[in-house]
Amino acid sequence: MNNSTADYFITLSNKLSKDNKVVVLTSKIRKTNITLDESITILKWPTKRPTTWKGFWFLCKLVRDYKPDIMISMFSFVNLFLIVGWLYRIKIRVAWIRTLSSQYAQKKHKVYRKSVIYGLSTDIITNSVATKKDVSSFFYIPDRKITVLPNSVKDYSDSLQDIMTATESLLYVGRLHPSKGIDVLIQSFSQLLNHFPKLRLVIIGHGHILNDLVKLTESLGVSNRVSFLGEKDKETVLKAYKKSYCTIIPSHSEAFGFTVIEAMSVGTCVIGANNTGIKEIIIHEETGLLFETGNIDDLTLQLGRILNDKDFRNNLARNGYQRFFNKYENTYAINRDSEFFKRKLSS
Template sequence: MNTCFISYNIMPTSTADYFITLSNKLSETNKVVVIAGKIRETKIKLNKDITVLNWPSERPTSWKDFWFLIKLVRLYKPDMMISMFGFVNLFLIVGWLFRVKIRVAWIRTLSSQYAQKKYKVIRKSLIYSLATDIITNSQATKKDVALFFKIPERKITVLPNSVKNYKNSLQKINLDSNNLLYVGRLHSSKGIDVLIQAFSQIVQKYPNLQLDIIGQGPLLNQLIDLTKSLGLIDRVSFLGEKNKETVLEAYKKSYCTIIPSNSEAFGFTVIEAMSVGTCVIGANNSGIKEIIVNEETGLLFKTGDFDALARQLERILMDVNYRNNLANAGYSRFLNCYETTHAINRDTMFFEKLLNVRI
């Protein structure tokens, strides 16, 4: 039996749901050790035969975290180490030092979200070079990683993100034909100002519309000022951060969820919205356009063009049947490509193949 180390936060989020489910699947044929920064109550539980350990620090960057991992590697002698986010550095360094045969880094963000200081880029490039395999969530992220961090493409495999099928559990939530939705960070890279500008145009023709914005971030006050200047203070609601259940209900209620990001590694919001069966409109860039098939499973608009977004919004507001057809096709695409059961089977086969070939 092979031993697999996996590091992630155990939280009530879609990302954690996926990694908990993957850990459970891998534990059917392997010894699995999960090393978590944060451990919170979740609906999906790890199998009892999985060893769950806590990093000394929530974000492991100190010497005590380094020695903690060294002791674990000496004790368990893992054959494979999988990490993502803030856990990558120590996993790759210690894994390389102790010649762990399979060292996997899971990259889920674009370089545009990374601190651009030259020494940090060089340092991260060196750390990524210690990986035997890199996983990205989209072709866009793969190309970005290869160019920005100088990683050979042969080392990079694309395994798209996934979420559970939530549609059936939200049948009691009614559609609100006047509700539009944004979910995500309030950050300049997310294009929320473009959405508000487009909304200011469309609300003149559809005065009962309401735009809900769920999320926190440094742009909050600036966006509130924008809504005030456009006379939208009663039509746009900044709802702050919400728990997962509330966000899913918001997706289900919305007539359309809009993803106006200037760039996006994957577009997690896109598949979350699709998973409940709502309509999606996204900016035509990077990871978003890999998920939405324009005019088939949703609509795309030119990135940064609020006039183009307003036109796409008007198309679905004018024709509810067209909106419903897009929503239904988007849900079907989600089931076929991005639903967790499908993804877990795909990804488990990938990791089992690595173990079979290299161990």
């Protein structure tokens, strides 16, 4: 798809294809920002979801034909990939986990089943220490099996130099879901308007609580200062990051926090809730600011600090970009992750 996740995995596939035969299985084949290497085989999954017997036999045939050394899977493909990989004794069976268990229904039989399936892996990759701890404790996976390889995005700073920062614009990007803490942000924003009446809050994303959030802005009397833009393409989102004075990530929990590094990648300032994957990226008062999760007054306090001190804000933004470039930029991450798989193959 046209997003940072797709950019990363296409680039990683291209990197791995330099020394290996790479086969990509996907539920949908669409146009992408980055072209896959011609040597890569792209196959469409035969069913709507990879949870059927037809999909099982399809994968078995591919494994017999290609005899892979490594099988890497994520999201809904994990179960079949690990089961088939175990049955055919594939040397390296990787589950790439990018979401916290709290995002799923936690029925006991499903948790037990997932624990058993994860046990069939030789390696598990997580995108943060928080996700690693979650997988280890929730699914009883030994730490020795789990490697943390943080998410990454491209460096977009050079392509957005002509966009000026709007000093009175705050931004949220993400799903409109109760776990994202958007209500906390809106209530904090309403407090800020008492001291900064020209502020605007831009919310990009879609979700089932949109009407509830609109009603909240109306009840607080701030609906004329809050813009709900819906879902936008990647280019529009990047420009919104660059234009914003600050991007806020108020989530109650995050496996990683893609929004944090995307905002950092264009050189804007970030403020995030002090929990899980977010606090692994933001170094408080150095590369951004953290506030106590769910605490409206603390978020208002932290936002007030950068609104009252532009130099402080700009310094945080510069340091945030440098942290992104050193640790979460695509080129660095692709080299890191391809070396991980190279070591696995040679072990």
